[in-house]
Amino acid sequence: MSQNEFQSQEVVSSLEQGLARDGFRLTRARHVVLTAMVELGHPFSTGELEQAVARVDGSVGRASVYRTLALMESRGLVEKLHRSGQEHYTLCLKAEHHHHVTCVQCGRTREFALKDNIDLLSTVDGLARGLGYLPRSHVLEVYGVCPACQKLAGPHA
Amino acid sequence: MSQNEFQSQEVVSSLEQGLARDGFRLTRARHVVLTAMVELGHPFSTGELEQAVARVDGSVGRASVYRTLALMESRGLVEKLHRSGQEHYTLCLKAEHHHHVTCVQCGRTREFALKDNIDLLSTVDGLARGLGYLPRSHVLEVYGVCPACQKLAGPHA
DNA sequence: CAACAATTGATACGGGGTATCAATAGAGGG
DNA sequence: CCCTCTATTGATACCCCGTATCAATTGTTG
Structure with missing residues (x-):
């Protein structure tokens, strides 16, 4: 503490x-x-x-x-x-562009960047281009159950 | 009209x-x-x-x-x-799960689904799993300039 | 057409966020 | 260390959005 x-x-x-x-x-x-x-x-x-x-x-x-x-x-x-x-x-x-995973049970967030996943980042832009748009930015928020809450809930999560 | x-x-x-x-x-x-x-x-x-x-x-x-x-x-x-x-x-x-591209100039939106891009969808989930999370849902919003606004702005968009 | 319940419009209320403004307190120079 | 200058503050009043309330209305069903 x-x-x-x-x-x-x-x-x-x-x-x-x-x-x-x-x-x-x-x-x-x-x-x-x-x-x-x-x-x-x-x-x-x-x-x-x-x-x-x-x-x-x-x-x-x-x-x-x-x-x-x-x-x-x-x-x-x-x-x-x-x-x-x-x-x-x-x-x-984090200073750079990043996103959040939010736990739907405890509400805590964790930041993550997409650098390990360049595919995803470029796919999002490519997707916009495919529709004829000039990509500018995006919002990606992910929701799930965090490891800690999975343990609390037991194996039948 | x-x-x-x-x-x-x-x-x-x-x-x-x-x-x-x-x-x-x-x-x-x-x-x-x-x-x-x-x-x-x-x-x-x-x-x-x-x-x-x-x-x-x-x-x-x-x-x-x-x-x-x-x-x-x-x-x-x-x-x-x-x-x-x-x-x-x-x-x-659209009834199914979908997302929006919003034009940052005229503000109009267009819906799109990810079925043509199963990769992206599963990548998002995989990403959560990679962090130890149990994926539940996500928000993806894309922003860019729509085709019509690009034409209005001329070739130096 | 009758009867019942869902829905409505008007009103008042509450809470969140902001504009205002005199008072305060940082920061920098002497 | 004090002085000055201005950013910042706290208090207050205010505004606006959305909702709870409730009697009156209007759909719907038989």
């Missing part, structure tokens, strides 16, 4: 360094929101984020939660997940 | 027949909302749908617009599109 807290703080300060590098100020509010995001450790709704922030520091205003969320999203460090009933957001630690 | 209107009415009544088959009543409100959806002919936000409905028949209540939208969505005849800044919905005419 203290191990986890240690890692969390490292993640938070690396995010903060990124902000500072681009001329954003390191403020108490941002620190608190980032800490809350990292400590949640899994995709969160805006409501969950608000609660987590309040737990860390009740003096941070609601508006700052949304402002920081928007800031991180605009920098590609937080992404919206699709197909969850309610919109959820997740921290992205 | 009257050709289009004729086709629109056919689509609307085929949707209505589906509803009737399952015991839903054919009401004025539903007819108006479906007509508005079909006549929009491209992905729409809820606001656009409200406006279109009002244009067709101003006496239809706001609640019924949302009720009909939810009904169609629950039947898989309308799907939410992802990654649009604002949520958008689109009519789905």
Whole structure:
């Protein structure tokens, strides 16, 4: 646990360094929101984020939660997940283009890149070209049961 | 144009027949909302749908617009599109599992299935398995410039 | 046509997210 | 270390979207 807290703080300060590098100020509010995001450790709704922030520091205003969320999203460090009933957001630690596998039971996500699978990436583009489109981008989200939840459920998953 | 209107009415009544088959009543409100959806002919936000409905028949209540939208969505005849800044919905005419290509310029969508591309489909599942997940479902949305918009833009697209 | 239930429109409500704005507090220079 | 300048903040009010409610209406079935 203290191990986890240690890692969390490292993640938070690396995010903060990124902000500072681009001329954003390191403020108490941002620190608190980032800490809350990292400590949640899994995709969160805006409501969950608000609660987590309040737990860390009740003096941070609601508006700052949304402002920081928007800031991180605009920098590609937080992404919206699709197909969850309610919109959820997740921290992205990989810089490059990537996708998510979301566990339909515990809700945790895992990032993956397609570099090992160049076929897939080029197939998606090729598919668009086959329809006469000029490919620009795509969204691919995968849903399944993660290894941990499979174990919990027993062999008849 | 009257050709289009004729086709629109056919689509609307085929949707209505589906509803009737399952015991839903054919009401004025539903007819108006479906007509508005079909006549929009491209992905729409809820606001656009409200406006279109009002244009067709101003006496239809706001609640019924949302009720009909939810009904169609629950039947898989309308799907939410992802990654649009604002949520958008689109009519789905294909029954089977399919995806959308959305033009980033005109916003129109086109459905496509992966049957010609079984590789891709099984690759996505295989990819999840490779990470230890039990694949359940996925979202794939493709964005690009459609043939018509490419022509408009000239050869330097 | 009668009767029953599904559906509707109007209304009010709630919650999420934002615009506003005076007050605060970073960051950098002296 | 303090000063200044401006980004950022917290509080508030506000707006808008979607929904719960409910009496009135309208499909449908027999």
